Amino acid sequence: MEKVKQHYEKIASQYDTSLQKWGYKDVIEEYITQANITLPENPHILDVGCGTGIALTKLKEMYPDAKITGLDISASMLGLCKTKISDVRLIQGDYNKQEFYDFESGEEFTFEPHSFDLIISTGSLTEYGNLKIVLPFLFSLLKPKGYLANIGHQKGIINWIVLLFWKGKSTSKKEFINKCIHCGFESAHSVPMSLGKNIWAWRKYCAVARTPEKTKVENFKLDSNSAHSEQKLETSVS
Numbered sequence: 001m002e003k004v005k006q007h008y009e010k011i012a013s014q015y016d017t018s019l020q021k022w023g024y025k026d027v028i029e030e031y032i033t034q035a036n037i038t039l040p041e042n043p044h045i046l047d048v049g050c051g052t053g054i055a056l057t058k059l060k061e062m063y064p065d066a067k068i069t070g071l072d073i074s075a076s077m078l079g080l081c082k083t084k085i086s087d088v089r090l091i092q093g094d095y096n097k098q099e100f101y102d103f104e105s106g107e108e109f110t111f112e113p114h115s116f117d118l119i120i121s122t123g124s125l126t127e128y129g130n131l132k133i134v135l136p137f138l139f140s141l142l143k144p145k146g147y148l149a150n151i152g153h154q155k156g157i158i159n160w161i162v163l164l165f166w167k168g169k170s171t172s173k174k175e176f177i178n179k180c181i182h183c184g185f186e187s188a189h190s191v192p193m194s195l196g197k198n199i200w201a202w203r204k205y206c207a208v209a210r211t212p213e214k215t216k217v218e219n220f221k222l223d224s225n226s227a228h229s230e231q232k233l234e235t236s237v238s
Contacts, residue, residue: 001073001094001096001097001128012086021155023089025054027204028054028055028058028123029054029058030124030152030193031122031191031204031206032149032151033058033062034193034206035149035206036210037118037147037149039063039066039117039118039147040117041065042065042066042135043063043066043067043117044067044068044069044114044115044117045059045063045066045067045068045069045117046068046071046111046116046118046119046123047069047118047120047121048071048138049071049072049073049123049125049128050071050072050077050081051074051077051081052077052080052081052125053070053080053081053084053085053088053124054117054122055120055216056068056070056085059102060085065088067090068087068189069089069090069095070085070088070091070093071090071091071095071100072090072092073093073094075092076105078090078092089102090102090103090104091103092149092183093109095129095134096100096129097129098133098206098219112141114140114142114144114146115141116141116143117143117146117147118146118147118148118172119138119147120148120150121150121151121152123151123204125152126150126152126169126170126171126176127140127152127153127169127170129201131171131176132217135183136178136184139184139185142211144211144212145211145212145213146211147208147209147210148209148210148211148213149206149208150176150205150206150208150209151205151206151207152171152173152206152207153170153204154172154173154174161234167172169224169232173205173207174209176188180209184209184211185209185212186210186211186213187209188208188210188211189208190205190207191208191232193205193206197219
């Protein structure tokens with residue numbers, strides 16, 4: 001992830017302009033709308049790989065009473081996000097290693113289990129995440145009947161070429177949904193897209209998974225490149 005971090009530090013100042021030019025922002029916003037996720041009052045939302053806040057801006061519009069947290073590996077991206085959205089908590093860190101710091105204070109930060117109603121990721125989770133590690137971790141952060149929404153890149157030669165520049169990879173919609181079910185999510189489905197004329201619409205997908213009323217996260221191992229060799233999460237919520 002160090003190469004990914006360096007890449008986004010370098011391109012942060014041009015990031016928003018580039019994505020607006022190619023219509024990426026429009027597709028992200030449309031998918032968030034089409035997902036049509038109903039949340040309780042005063043929901044807690046986490047944006048994993050929030051970048052400069054493209055998804056956060058739309059989420060604030062849709063859920064104005066929400067308490068929102070943004071997580072990203074790049075300080076430069078978070079700095080730009082802070083200039084656009086002042087009333088969100090920003091966390092810097094690597095979700096593969098699960099090492100996090102409060103962006104404002106620099107102090108170590110720990111996410112509380114079962115604390116979010118919705119976790120969303122747009123072009124980050126399936127592009128940079130070790131899903132064997134990150135999916136169980138995110139599952140543990142969701143409340144019972146909480147949602148995980150992922151907007152990712154479909155597999156294909158065009159996306160493979162594009163993601164070479166972005167230092168990422170693609171994970172198919174079917175593969176992501178299957179991994180969610182295997183992880184313990186109660187259900188997972190894809191979201192239809194109406195922006196057929198936008199090139200990003202058919203190169204991306206949105207999948208939404210939901211935790212059951214009672215959730216449990218079993219043992220899982222971090223890979224050998226992680227700072228930790230093994231971590232055990234065992235939680236049960238009624």
